[in-house]
Amino acid sequence: MASVPTQIALLTRAPGGADSTCDPDLPTAPWQFDAVPGQPLPAPTYGAGASRQDPVPADAPVQQQIPAQYRLLPADELDRRIRTARQTLGSRVTILGHAYQRDEIVQYADFVGDSFQLAQQSQQHPEAEFVVFCGVHFMAETADLLTTDDQPVILPNLAAGCSMADMADIDAVQACWEQLEAVYGTEPDADGRVPVIPVTYMNSAANLKGFCGEHGGIVCTSSNAREVLEWAFERGQRVLFFPDQHLGRNTAKAMGVDVADMPLWDPRKPRGGNSEESLRDARVVLWRGWCSVHQRFTVDQIAQARAKNPDVRVIVHPECPMEVVDAADEAGSTRYIQLAIDAAQPGEAFAVGTEINMVRRLADTRPDLTIECLDPVVCPCSTMYRIHPAYLAWVLESLVEGRVVNQVSVDPVVAGHARTAVERMLAVGA
Known part of the structure; x- marks a missing residue:
């Protein structure tokens, strides 16, 4: 198999072709997209390699420019400094890495896994003073929910986001919920099942996890989506599943739910673009979202x-x-x-x-x-590439110097509800 840079060079079938949805410049240093002191704040971007069809929300985080010494260091010197800082910190820091990360980052992780495994790992290192999460923003938020109050969670590049997660925001979900309540009402049926249970994929912002926690819902990952839907169907007549339509549809279909009973909710349209009849017959209402990869x-x-x-x-x-x-x-x-x-x-x-x-x-x-x-x-996954060794060296050496940079913190009120939804998921298991 060709190396990643070689394969990335094949991103477009033809320069400027109509079927070209990816930017071929992924290997370029990610700090070109960071905010530079004294210059206008750049527009948020998912970075090179992202699908050009994915618009970035205006309020998406923008990473501040890291010191020039890190941006200019050659790979071997970055490696030496990361390992030295890691050795100096010892058990004071735990580094978690998602499986989609580049090898240059994965090699430093204490644990590599998917989002469910990393959520579990976040809880299992109370001895660590710091958790450095080499993933994307929503994952770091989840780690903040599950670690202790005195364990800062650090994301090496705050602009490492997720286009799928950004396809559902709290205002749009709340508007959807109000429209669904107008169709379904709020009273449970004879078996005590409420009209609808909200289920959010792990790939979502903390405030959406909080929404689920506050409204009797739950979080899922791709590892435990079936078990979570079973949990939800025991408690609700139907499910509102966001933000990834494909995971929801594929999981529910494998459980025997008819595709016709899974209407797609487009947040830009009244009632999501559906008739009241189709919503009443629904078993799963799917949000219009997807992973570009x-x-x-x-x-x-x-x-x-x-x-x-x-x-x-x-x-x-x-x-x-x-x-x-x-x-x-x-x-x-x-x-x-x-x-x-x-x-x-x-x-x-x-x-x-x-x-x-x-x-x-x-x-x-x-x-x-x-x-x-x-x-x-x-x-x-272009946003995973925002976690470059230069950023990891910067956050680790800052910890050695006694400074916490790029801490990801969830609002305490949101965190309480979100923690409820995540803990329900962890109780269900994988």
Whole structure:
């Protein structure tokens, strides 16, 4: 498999082509998008490599320019300084890394996993004075919910966001809720089930998790979405699922819910663009949101992989569109994919539909297997790339000097409700 920079160079099928939705300049240093003292504040951006179809909210965080010494350091010197600071801090700091992170960051993590695993890990290190979260903003917020009050959670680059998470905001969700209440009312049925239970994917802001906690709802991840929906159906007549439509649709369909009973809610339209009748018949109301990386995978790519090798085993993430999940052999979370590769017999071949850094890392760890990414035009999780070793060196050396930078803190009132929703999820398990 080609290196990530080589594959990133293939991001566009043709320069300026109509089907080109990704920016090919991902390897460029991310600090070019940061705020520079004395200059006008730049517009928020997901950065190079992001889908051009994903607008960034005006209130998205912007990272302040880090000191020039870090931006100018060569890779080997950054590595030396990170390791020195890490050794100096010892058990005072825990570094968590998402599986989609670049290798240059993953190598320093004490634990690497998906969002559910990292949420669990956030609770399991009360001895650490600091938690450095190498992921994206909503993940750091969740870690802040689950760590102790005196454990600062640090995100090396505050501009590391998530386009999917930004597709649902608290004002739009509250407006949706009020419209649903107008259709469903608020009284439970004869079995005590309320009209609707809100379920938010982990890939959402803390205030949306708080909304769920306050309204009897819960959080899910791709690892435990089925168990969470079962929990919700026991308590509610239907579910409002946001922000990722594909995870909600694929999970509910696998549980036997008819696709016709899962209307799509477009927050830009009255009643989400649905009739009252379709909403009344709904079992799951799906928010119009998606992951730009996983939405790129197609049925044609699966057909091409099978034409190349009829014995290939196709595994995709449940954030992929329904027709892709249906065409694949299996669908599962980041952790599911990892375990499937771990258990594979030498000589097996896999075509994997998920983020390229993870696919390449799986291929590197199992050279006895054939592991390829389904998408030949790689569109990585660009916001994960905002966590560059220069930012990690900066936050770690700041801790050595006694300064906490880039702390992510959730409002105490929001945190109380959000913690309720997350703890309900953790009680359900994976």
